[in-house]
Amino acid sequence: MQTSLEKAVIKGFKEIYDVEINSVEFQATRKDFEGDITIVVFAFLRYVKGNPEAIGTKIGAYLKENVAEISDFNVVKGFLNLVISDTFFISDFNKIKNNASFGIVATNPNEKAVMVEYSSPNTNKPLHLGHIRNNLLGYSVAEIIKASGKKVYKTQIINDRGIHICKSMLAWQRFGNGETPESSGLKGDKLVGNYYVAFDKAYKEEIKQLIAQGKTEEEAKKQAPILIEAQQMLLKWEAGDEEIVTLWKTMNQWVYKGFDETYKELGVDFDKNYYESNTYLLGKDIVAEGLKKGIFYKKEDGSVWIDLTEEGLDEKIVLRSDGTAVYMTQDIGTAIERFKDFDLNELVYTVGNEQDYHFKVLFLILEKLGFEWAKNCYHLSYGMVDLPSGKMKSREGTVVDADDLMLEMTDTARTISQELGKLEGYSTEEKEGLYKTIGLGALKYYILKVDPKKRIMFDPEESVDFAGNTGPFIQYTYARIQSILRKADFDYAKEISGIELHPKERELIKQIQLFPEVVQNAASNHSPALIANYSYDLVKEYNSFYQTVPILGCENLDEKIFRTQLSNKVAEIIKSAFKLLGIEVPERM
RNA sequence: GGUGGCAUAGCUCAGCUGGAUAGAGCACCUGCCUUCUAAGCAGGCGGUCCUAGGUUCGAAUCCUAGUGCCAUCACCA
Structure with missing residues (x-):
């Protein structure tokens, strides 16, 4: 529509004023x-001198005369406001009416793919509200990019090694008495998380004692026996000590099982998992190569650095x-590995x-190493989720646990739903499914509707x-x-033409027409918030239509x-849009 | 201190590449269920778009400086 109008305007200027306009x-x-x-x-004042109103009137008259779709101005x-004819709106609607995947572009198999990494948890802490934002964002952006026509791989890298993992292992050995998820009835990630906390408690206790014995705080932190033991455990792990590795595998399996449950509840998934225990050695050969090329340099003590001061950044160790x-070394290696794998x-x-800083440096290094694709790496950076009490800190117990939060949301949905009592004829099972749909819908929408880069204040x-x-407002619509549609006992497949549109219908069609553009926009901006806000506008428009005019x-x-x-x-678009946000849509509520 | 991000109604947020009188929701106040689901609709109240300059026919939007909040500047990840 716009392109044909633009042509007409250009032509009009040529005919009326004899000037070339290049854009409208x-x-x-x-x-x-x-x-x-x-x-x-x-x-246009740049091209034609004169009163803008007079110019507008002339062009308007020209368009009304020469463009069929323009009925008035x-x-x-x-x-210059142009009125588009009902005929045009109706015929445009008829074009999209039967397109079930309106706005969604089919994946082009010949094009190269996009990989989206998200979640990437530590195996010693259960998932919390911060992870929820990460997961919802990553999943949704992946779905949106897919809908914009690209092949997408979802991935996560699991931080399953290092001193922090040894801490929970050690605490379990010491205080665990052989406790397992089965014996305790705890989710595996929660159980392991408890031992990470237990380690920290014991560690702090030892520090206190050492300070009482006259050590400085700094000395105490380094010399606490439990920490030294954890460090020894890490060395054993790296050496492949059988007992340690077995324990490590066992506890990790507990955690993975727990995470899988949470992911399933959240409705997110991955095409491939990477594990740091497999990737932590990557990147060293690349550094060696870069050193030869002179991209990196070696200090006297043997450490290798890159100097980014010319780019306005610091020196960074690799x-x-x-x-x-x-x-950093590992991230360089992993990025290269991924481009090899896919x-x-x-x-x-x-x-x-x-x-932010880390990724800026990472992308810059990759570029300096000569990887063409480095410019296509994108850090989907998002703000923290803050509580009224401040930042969430797992060690201080001020976290909002992901599983608990989802349960609470479902509970709230149940309470509201039961008060409204509209679910006659639904089985208990159907009802419970619905409460989950609504509760999670509320949570996901709440988080995704805000611009990723802004911080979110969450008051439990x-x-x-x-x-x-x-979310429930949109689900309700x-x-x-x-x-x-259930009550429509007539055939509504027929193509309609020649009716006069109600203003609410015109507004609604205009809103519908925007959807494909919104999807593309959301994809290029990596922003689910655009989809959420569009859905809201569409639904507002529909509700107004619904209350103003009779349908059946x-x-x-x-x-x-x-x-x-x-x-x-409208229902189809709500469903498509919400699918991009990872939110389900109910038949009744 | 250097670098980056954010700042819009009492609260939570929209505002696309500069455009008309800055928009929603919550909260507060009015109306609307004998007609398709009132988790809804219609309306009211509420603004120094952080401050000061600049660019422009036109600035919440772009530029500069300043203020405030946050993050970051580790041989941690």
């Missing part, structure tokens, strides 16, 4: 003015003096904004809303439409069919 600025007409699409006349200040890898063109890292005391701009009660059959079709399309 369009925008949707504001609601308080008459019209559907607006041309900004100010922009008006000029306010420097804005290899320790003892020759072992640091976080036919990728793009790599998205879903990691909190506290690591004030439960997440179920009314207003929320979907359910209401389904109710209409419409007397004219053609109009009744058309309104049913519109409703159906």
Whole structure:
């Protein structure tokens, strides 16, 4: 529509003023003015001198005369508002009416894929609210990119090695008395997490004692026997000590099983898992190569560095003096490994904004190493989830546990639903499924609707809303439409034309038309918030339509069919959009 | 101190590449269920878009400086 209009405007300027215009600025007409699409006349003042209103009027008249879709126009200040004819709206709607995957682009198998990394937990801590934001964002961005037409691989790298893992292992050996998830009835990740906390408690106790014996705090922190033992355990692990490795494997399996349950509840999944125990040695050979090329340099003590001061950054270590890898080394190696494993063109890292600097450096190093794809690496950086009491700290117990939170949301949904009592005829099982759909819908929408880079304030005391701009509000509209469709006892497949549109119908069609663009936009901006906000606008528009005009009660059959079709399309879009957010949609509620 | 991010209604947030009188939700106040689900709709109240300059026909949006909050600047990950 816009492109054909643009051509007409260019042609009009040529005919009326004999000037070449190379682009036309369009925008949707504001609601308080008459019209559907607006041309900004100010922009033409560069080419044609004169009063913007006069120019607008001339061009408007030309368009009304020469473009079939334009039925009328008006000029306010420097804005030319064009009214598009009902016929055009109806025929455009008819084009998209039967396209079940409207707005969703099929994956192009010939194009290179995008890998999205998210979640990437530690195996010594259960997942909390911060992980929920990470998971929802990563999953949703992956789905959105997929919907924009690209092949996507979802992945996570599990931090399953290192001193922190040895801490929980050691604590379990000391205090565990052979406790297992089976014997305790605890989820595996929770059980292991408890021992990580137990370690910290014992460690702090030892530090206190050492200080009492006259050591400085710094000495005490280094000399605490339990810490030294954990360090020895790490060395044994690295040497492949059978007993340690067996324990490590056992405890990790407990954790993975626990994580899998949480992921399943959250509705996220992965195409491939990477484990740090397999990747922590990667990258060293690359560093050696880079050293030869002069990209890195060696200090006297043998450590290897890169100098990024010219880029406005600091010097950064890439290899320790003892020759072992640091976080950066590993990330360099892992990135390269991934491009080897898959036919990728793009790599998205879903990691909190506290690591902005790390990723800036990582991408820069990869670029300096000569990897073409380095410029296609993207850090999907997001703000922290804060509690009213401040930051969540697992060691201080001020975390909102992921499993608990999901249960609470389901409980709230159950309470509200039971009060409303609209679920006659549903089995207990169906009801429970529905409560989960609604509760999780509220939680996911609440988190995804805000711009990823902004921090979220989460108050566990004030439960997440179920009314207003929320997931359940949108789910409710979907359910209401389904109710209409169930009651529609006539065939509404017929293509309608020649009816006069109600203003609410015009607005609704305009909103529907935006969906494909929104999906593309969300993909290129890596922002599920755009999808969430669009869904909300669409639903607001629909609810207003729903309350203003009768649908099934419409007397004219053609109009009744058309309104049913519109409703159906809105429901389809809600479903598609919510699928991109990882939110399910109920038939009733 | 250096670097990066954020700052919009009492609270939580929208505001696309600069455009018309800055928008929603919550909260507070009014109306609307004998018609398709009231988790809804219609309306009211509420703004120094952090501050000061600049660019422009036009700035919440772009530039500069400042203020505040957060993150980061480890041979931790």
